[in-house]
Amino acid sequence: MDHIKKQDGYFSEKLIILPDNIISECAMHPLIRPLYISDIGFFPRLISHYHERPTGSEAHIVIYCITGEGWVRLNGQKKQIMHKGSIMVIPAHMPHEYASSKTNPWTIYWFHMKGENASTFFEGIDQYATPTHITVEKSTTFIELFNECYDLLEKGYSLNRIIYVSQLACHLAALIRFSQQQPHIKLNHKKKHDIEHSLQFMTEHLETNISLQELADRADLSVPHFSLLFRKTTGYSPIDYYLRLKIQLACQHLDLTEQSVKEISIRLGFNDPYYFSRTFKKIMGKSPTDYRNTRKG
Structure with a gap:
């Protein structure tokens, strides 16, 4: 069972969760089946934000922190601290919890991604996954893709819109994969x-x-x-x-x-x-x- 705590009605918060019946109808379409977004959101400076899923999620969860700080814990392991510019993928079915800093609350963009190719895009991510830093240029692209996805879904869940968002999801996943495979050496x-x-x-x-x-x-x-x-x-x-x-x-x-x-x-x-x-x-x-x-x- 999911456990979530956050304050209500935070200004500028964005949240779309596609209805199960819509996903069921669309998920088998050949242009959607490989990868699609089921949930999408933006939480600005979210105080008292805590989420726990003891049995994990059916989706891969992408969290991108643009300001502030927070942490993610996978499968009861050590907390992974997230700072400005860091992105993390929580693998599907992985027990986890995450929270915003109480003194420097994070602002995050997030997605839930599912599909036949989701595990392939995020292969190599396991219980020891760590946040990855993405460049300013990639950050701009990420936010532009988020806004385009959100704007499309906000205007309705037609098949053509969900197909379009599915292709944008592939771009997002490729961007994340590319960033994760660019090791930084101190x-x-x-x-x-x-x-x-x-x-x-x-x-x-x-x-x-x-x-x-x-x-x-x-x-x-x-x-x-x-x-x-x-x-x-x-x-x-x-x-x-x-x-x-x-x-x-x-x-x-x-x-x-x-x-x-x-x-x-x-x-x-x-x-x-x-x-x-x-x-x-x-x-x-x-x-x-x-x-x-x-x-x-």
């Missing part, structure tokens, strides 16, 4: 580094050459530690990924300019055009010339 008490910084540096230096040691130094990590973190995040070694970015840019030059293959290879820091062509074919499956001659668009 460099010292004041600074943090994540792989996005390295990727940005790579994209800004595609017409030169950077070494693995330089990338690791910028992250203030050893080469083995940096390489392990990078591969865990992207699935590729740092230099392999860097070469793929170069080839990706080479494709744009081949598509949009009249530059020769040799000119493009030199422009992108390949001193040996033959090495460039071999690398291009290994990544793209065809030579630069064959790629250029392939009809596109």
Whole structure:
């Protein structure tokens, strides 16, 4: 049985819970079945907010804190503190409780998500899950998606609206998954580094050459530690990924300019055009010339 405590009628609070009969009618639609939102809400500076579900929820519960503080406890484990900018997913059927800080109450956006693909989107989340920080840019996207979902549902539960919200839910889940798989490494008490910084540096230096040691130094990590973190995040070694970015840019030059293959290879820091062509074919499956001659668009 759910137990919830919060003050009544808080100004600007938003809350929509889709009726069970509506969900039952729509949940089997092929465009809704993979992932859909059953509950959605926004609670601003909610004092005395406490919720307990001893047997968990049928849905995955997403909580995003934009101001203040609160905590989440999963399966009786240690409390996980949530601060501004942190997001957490409570797995379906996981016993849990959460509450707002009494001295610095949180403001939260939240969703309940269900569907065939819900567990796949949030795979790897277990009883030891911890809050994840999302960037300012991702935060803006998250809030925009929330508002669009809420505005659509507020105007009625037609099938077309629920289909649209279901697709927005996929975007939201993908954003959360992406943020959770971007590990943050503490460099010292004041600074943090994540792989996005390295990727940005790579994209800004595609017409030169950077070494693995330089990338690791910028992250203030050893080469083995940096390489392990990078591969865990992207699935590729740092230099392999860097070469793929170069080839990706080479494709744009081949598509949009009249530059020769040799000119493009030199422009992108390949001193040996033959090495460039071999690398291009290994990544793209065809030579630069064959790629250029392939009809596109």
